[in-house]
Amino acid sequence: MTLLSVQDLKLAIHGTEILHGVSFDMQPGQVFGLVGESGSGKSLTAFSAMRLLPDGARPTGRILLGGTDLLAQTEAQMCAIRGRDIGMIFQEPMTALNPVQTIGDQVAEALVIHGAASRAEALKVAREKLDRVGLAGDRFPLTRFPHELSGGQRQRVCIAMAIALRPKLLVADEPTTALDVTTQAQILDLLKGLVAEEGMGLMLITHDLAVVAGIADHVAVMQSGRIVEQGPTEALFRARSHDYTRRLFAASAHHPARTAEVTETPLLQVQDVRRSYALPRKSLTGPAPRLEAVKGVSFTLRQGESLGLVGESGCGKSTLTRAILGLEDTQGGTIRLDGDEIRAGAMTPSLRARMQVVFQDPYGSFNPRWTVGRLVAEPFHLVPTPSAEQRDRVARALTEVGLKPEDAQKYIHEFSGGQRQRIAIARALIVRPRLIVLDEAVSALDVRVRAQILDLLAALQASHGLSYLFISHDLHVVRAITDRVMVMQSGQIVEQGQTETVFSAPQHAYTRQLIAATPVIPSEWMTENDTLV
Template identity: 50%
Template sequence: MAAADLNAPAPQPAGVPVLAIRDLDVRFRTGDGELRAVKGVSFDVAAGETLAIVGESGSGKSQTMMAVMGLLAANGAATGSVTVGGEEILGLSPRQLNRFRGRRLGMIFQEPMTSLDPLYRIGDQLAEPLLAHAGMSRKEARARALELLTLVGIPRPAERLDSYPHELSGGQRQRVMIAMALANRPEVLIADEPTTALDVTIQAQVLDLLADLKRRFGMAIVFITHDLGIVRRIADRVVVMKSGQIVETGRTEEVFAAPREAYTRMLLAAEPTGRKEPPPADAPPVVEARDVRVSFNLRKGWFGGGDRELVAVDGVDLLLRRGGTIGIVGESGSGKSTLGRAVLRLVPSSGTVRFEDRDLTSLDRSAMRPVRRRMQLVFQDPFGSLSPRMTVGEIITEGLLVHEPAITRAERNRRAAQALEEVSLDPASRNRFPHEFSGGQRQRIAIARTMILKPAVVVLDEPTSALDRSVQKEIVELLRDLQRRHGLSYLFISHDLAVVRAIADEIIVMKSGKVVERGTVDGIFRDAHEPYTQALIAAAFLSKEAGPAA
């Protein structure tokens, strides 16, 4: 394959869909019997079009395309028909499928850090599909890998060939995954939630890149997502899935203008809405931080040579009042999560942090323990923060064993039931394990774990970023309700400005460890002064205004 082929559209048979799916069923064998994840799904994808498959978690959208790629789990099986350019591929052996995977069908996965091998350099991983499918020599494959990194906009591509995945940012790793999927110029590119974990500005760049590559290559894109804003921006047609079935399909502009199904209307209305009441102007301060600074020593050599200091938080002030919410926004690496941990005294820092008129700066670990129950943290990934070996009841009451060891088991059970009711979960579910719950339910469990200790301040670190839009809306409404009932104060850390607008009173914008802008929610969204803030807002809301990409 000549280098010039990278910019040539792939030839397609006239009148034949590049991808056709008919009556696809996907079933999994489980300990509780057979689970039918995809139920009789049928649709076509034309050359050069972008088809979006949308739906909530568990709708079957990802399993549909995993069946197309022959990547179902060992306990899964698919029946029906899948053709690529008229050739049947469903039921082929892995060796036979390799004629199609990589060469005619490419796939980008949601989390590049788990898809890229941490032990291999980027150049070697890009070369692998070229060696396997294009018959190139290693020298030719390395030259093509450099060309691919340049194509997807990686800075200093020659240097990055010898980098490992952990040395790249999240956006750069996703670009590498795109380059790998494009290595053999496939006819169909399947993108499974490729922007979910990315900052809004990086998300916008990746979407622009995919639209540009589609124009250059004339390839089809199947874009799997739960974000309707992205669909409006990039898709020509939409397939809406629920419980393994297609409930609606049509041109993007038609589905958005006049959705026929109630489920589609619910998805379109799932953006977090409403506003919280600001605290009274005379509400007392709960947390006051002054000149907070956090730095890390980075060692470059085995013997400490070339050490340098990374300043993660650089002289930040904040004042959080009772019943108030400060939204802390910024891209990855801006220092927002580190600031939250510094306020909780979970990382070493300089400056002062006062909580309810008490200076926490000089307190050691033992002296901080009584304060901790009043200052709680909710993590981004509820599945990762909940022990899989403990029941929900044990998880929720774990803090009580530390802070109220004298209370009886019966009293702990009573409080666990009460905490679950507060977050709208069945108290009887406290004997189940985290894997038996959905993502939104697990986040409710994580919130119940904090609420049982009756905190005054809760730091919420990206608590909705891994959730469907409809579930995000539910969690935002839950947090606002808990705040009203208990007079809670929140530090809400997020890169999702739509969520921040629905829950915060004040916004702090961080970049490279510094606060570059702050103000009320209305003030920031109406009249942001800093170009960086303006770029964040534009990237977050552009997808809701733009039509399908060319």
């Protein structure tokens, strides 16, 4: 029996057609992968099934869940179906969770609303579901709030909420995009286990082909609102009948051409840096314990070099990065840029201008009320520059990153995710820094946009003589863009060396663990023309 049948689904928003005759079937107990670039229509296809569409949306066709046409249901009828028959895991758990409700109340909420249990009974079920997703009661009581959990733990809460009523269909929209490789592997194993145990169907929406290869039974490839190819995962990955599918594979294995000259001159010198935090007291009169986030880290970044920093969430990468940027003080050691010491609260404007940063979420790092021109020009407060020269340099910077000078008059909401990242790079370039810190700068981008941004970074490094400190949990990206890599665990650098050497012959057990957890497309599915990352 077919679990979900999507038949000739079309979707228009304010008269503009977005989905064009989408059709596919899902079976109970099946993992169905829906892949494609941002804007291809993956999420809107899932939202059509959930009937969570924006105002002005007009879906046509049929979406049958066990024989019930979801498009023919009233909103009241859909409220009874959502959560009970269809569960959904959203991409960003922090925004999907209510910050002022405990995790226990949020998991129990669906059971209470659907009348499946009293509040007391629902909390017992919530405890069972949280235990099932790996959040044991001794460490994660129902009274915890979302901000007290890590990204992976919050994602587990979202999964517990989605499976609370044992739905027939589970929709997971990019559930592992922002997670490190080991947490991602745990979440994917959890989802596979739930499908096997509960017999539910899983629709996995992602742009990561390696993730799909490891978990999906059947896959559909979407482009511009159409499914251009679908079939059993292995058969489709081997054949790649459609040109778009072949282009996605080429982008996922892309290595940018890197021509930057690396000198022996040290640019950034980090020597025995230490940072610890006070933790809550365990008793009223007892001593306050401390967490050592960074334990004596030392390294040197040379001029023109790309250096990768990898490790799990909580390993100390962000703390070390804040110290390097002069945003957080340390309890020991020194950090020098071009020989000048970096200390929080004591950096001169000229020193700060020599080091810029590109953040993971460009939209969140921009003021939405400012024009792009003002956003890109913002770092000029560090190096006073005449207005006419500022306008010229903003235009040149936008051109260098593949945008147009007239884009300076637009606002950030008018751009795609990849274009916003280009604007963030333009802002970092505008004061001609020596070092750019890239903090998960491409982790949220689909494979083709990611390949374009990596090419852009390689070209800018060669033309401007830049050095990069590339912080990422995506080992594929680190391998493609860096000269050397450092592996961080529990506040310490446990291994470092030439990138290809570390990846090909890792010496430390933790490095081997990270590499083993990274999803890959099976080598036997690849052709001789493919480059395995």
